[in-house]
Amino acid sequence: MPSTTAELIRDRSLGELVSHSNVELAGLDVPQRVARAAVHDALDGDADDAWLNDLDIVASEVVTNALKHTPGAIRMRLEIYERGVAMGVIDRGANLDALTVAPANQDPEAIIEATSGRGLLIVSCLARCLKVEPTADGKMVTAILDRPAGAR
Numbered sequence: 001m002p003s004t005t006a007e008l009i010r011d012r013s014l015g016e017l018v019s020h021s022n023v024e025l026a027g028l029d030v031p032q033r034v035a036r037a038a039v040h041d042a043l044d045g046d047a048d049d050a051w052l053n054d055l056d057i058v059a060s061e062v063v064t065n066a067l068k069h070t071p072g073a074i075r076m077r078l079e080i081y082e083r084g085v086a087m088g089v090i091d092r093g094a095n096l097d098a099l100t101v102a103p104a105n106q107d108p109e110a111i112i113e114a115t116s117g118r119g120l121l122i123v124s125c126l127a128r129c130l131k132v133e134p135t136a137d138g139k140m141v142t143a144i145l146d147r148p149a150g151a152r
Helices: 005-010 031-043 049-069 108-113 119-126
Strands: 017-024 073-081 084-091 129-134 139-146
Touching: 017 031, 031 049, 031 073, 031 084, 049 073, 049 084, 049 119, 049 139, 119 129, 119 139
Parallel strands: none
Antiparallel strands: 017 073, 073 084, 084 139, 129 139
16 A cells, blocks of 8 residues: 555546545534535535445544644545545644554453544544645645445
């Protein structure tokens, strides 16, 4: 697997870029809702319900993570490809350490029963790739999801 989001996109396994948008999230009361709506609008009916549900979960979780752990989400970069979606949330955080997807040394039963703290674990299960990269504003956490075969 390529080591950066840019390399993953350059390897063309997602196909041609179909559309690109930047969605402003700063200062919104419910930026998760705006992020999900942007995904729906960008796909314009070109996704089955199961894949759209996965994309909704990823958008919500990555935006929520930015809100909980940084000074706030700024915008979402959304790229629709022939065979997938790259969704990056830019926040004002500066911590580029590896993303924690599950607490270290935690009992699996405790993870299952937890009421929070599993968002990035879920995202990592749904996405082909979950990366963090620096930006001029802070950092961008990007999730890339492949379009399932026959998901049109």
